[in-house]
Amino acid sequence: MSKEKPKFSEFISEIQNRRLTMSESEFKKSITLKELDTFNEFLNKSPNPKWIKENNGMFYLPIDKVEWMLTYFFQNWRREILRESVMFNAISATVRLHVQHPITGEWTFHDGGGAVNVQVAKDKSASDLSAIKHNAVQLAYPSAISYALSNAAGQFGKVFGRDLGRKGTLEFSGAHTKEEAQEPTITQRLQTAQQTPQYEVNFVAQSPEESILNNL
Numbered sequence: 001m002s003k004e005k006p007k008f009s010e011f012i013s014e015i016q017n018r019r020l021t022m023s024e025s026e027f028k029k030s031i032t033l034k035e036l037d038t039f040n041e042f043l044n045k046s047p048n049p050k051w052i053k054e055n056n057g058m059f060y061l062p063i064d065k066v067e068w069m070l071t072y073f074f075q076n077w078r079r080e081i082l083r084e085s086v087m088f089n090a091i092s093a094t095v096r097l098h099v100q101h102p103i104t105g106e107w108t109f110h111d112g113g114g115a116v117n118v119q120v121a122k123d124k125s126a127s128d129l130s131a132i133k134h135n136a137v138q139l140a141y142p143s144a145i146s147y148a149l150s151n152a153a154g155q156f157g158k159v160f161g162r163d164l165g166r167k168g169t170l171e172f173s174g175a176h177t178k179e180e181a182q183e184p185t186i187t188q189r190l191q192t193a194q195q196t197p198q199y200e201v202n203f204v205a206q207s208p209e210e211s212i213l214n215n216l
Contacts, residue, residue, distance in 0.1 A: 008042045037174025043157025044172035059164035063146040076100035090115045093144040097152035110155040114147025116140040
């Protein structure tokens with residue numbers, strides 16, 4: 001029977017409590033691949049369906065939910081605006097999202113991009129600069145930054161909305177969090193070997209000494 005996995009708060013608290021009892025070098029040596037995999041599994045859970053919104057057929061998570069989860073999972077994070085520009089009738093932004101890994105303490109980052117169309121007067125062409133509303137840039141610029149931040153956060157895991165609207169996506173399963181298989185008994189190994197023709201002679205017709213010599 002598989003052991004029930006802890007909640008994220010329990011998982012991370014146990015690790016942080018261990019950190020308090022060790023020097024930093026000792027703690028880093030104690031970090032296991034299984035713990036890192038477990039953290040990635042939390043980041044790759046599906047987001048709360050109540051938070052998912054839709055706009056013109058596009059599914060997304062509101063920026064306040066993304067920022068809340070960044071604080072919840074990483075605690076320490078910061079946003080760096082790399083550049084902004086005008087693309088046709090849209091404001092675009094590129095953001096670098098820096099996060100501190102809560103287990104290793106190391107900082108890493110992902111870049112994200114976002115763009116929002118500027119609003120123009122009704123029935124006016126987007127290419128008509130005189131038709132742009134007076135607060136269009138004021139509205140579009142922060143929205144572009146928010147989209148860019150969400151895009152960068154999504155690269156850390158699907159809990160940030162990375163796979164919303166995608167089909168045929170795979171569930172994340174850490175290579176080091178799978179339950180270890182029990183070591184087969186001698187009887188089970190013999191039964192398996194007897195079902196394999198190339199080993200039948202070694203296990204049945206030959207003595208143990210002859211089998212060892214032939215495999216040297």
